[in-house]
Amino acid sequence: MSSSPIRVPAREWALAAGLVLLALVPVLAGAARLGAIAEGASTPETARFVGDPLPIVLHIVSALVFSLVGAFQFLPTLRRRHTRWHMFAGRYLLVPSGVVVAVSGLWMNAAYEMPPVDGVGLAISRGIVGILTLAFLAMGVVNVARGRFREHGAWMIRAYALAMGAGTQVLTSMPFIIAFGPPDELARLLQMDAGWILNALVAEIIIRRRVRARRTAAALA
Ligand code: HEM
Secondary structure (H helix, E strand, O other), X not given: OOOOOOOOOHHHHHHHHHHHHHHHHHHHHHHHHHHHHHHOOOOOOOHHHHHOHHHHHHHHHHHHHHHHHHHHHOOHHHHHHOHHHHHHHHHHHHHHHHHHHHHHHHXXXXXXXXXXXXXXXXXXXXXXXXXXXXXXXXXXXXXXXXOOHHHHHHHHHHHHHHHOHHHHHHXXXXXXXXXXXXXXXHHHHHHHHHHHHHHHHHHHHHHHHHHHHHHHHHHHO
């Protein structure tokens, strides 16, 4: 019988807790936004969402699934001991929700009349992030289909990190908004880009560390 309880090391739980925390603010903001849309309360700030609710509703629901399911896909112990769940969640929850997050994000980017502070630069950044997220997810799927599990993991880390820029952007914008007030167009662009760039850098550091750890383990074996 292999029904012994799974011991997940504390640092893995800490990783999942950190990722869930990172997701929490945009997810809660999204839930509040859904509530406002359901009430049909149209203000200058919400008119684009109320007038065309489909992409934002798809975006927020899929972001919820993507960010929360994704937080647990990266725990090595759960992945090894519950490989079937990992495969099920990846195939039927994470990849589909990731595709919907990115496509609905690109859709809103093209269709919504954004506030003046969200200028052309931010539209270009959002376009690049949406397309790269789709490309990274595709690379993750192609690699797992070919049995290249390490590459699969690396591409999934990249896709998750980039999409989750939405969480890091709270950290890269809030302190400045509190200190200096609402940003102008350039400051807003820098605050948003900082979230995506920071996440992309952290993803590359994690991927390189994993490669190094494997090389060390192989050398010692
Ligand atoms: C591929 C990655 C993503 C792209 C390209 C993207 C793009 C966008 C765009 C264009 C908007 C509309 C902004 C507006 O009209 O003011 C938006 C809104 C939003 N996104 Fe994303 N997004 C992505 C990922 C995520 C993720 C992973 C989350 C949550 C964890 C998230 C949470 C939200 C929320 C809550 C809103 C509503 C903002 C509001 O109410 O003002 N997004 N996103």
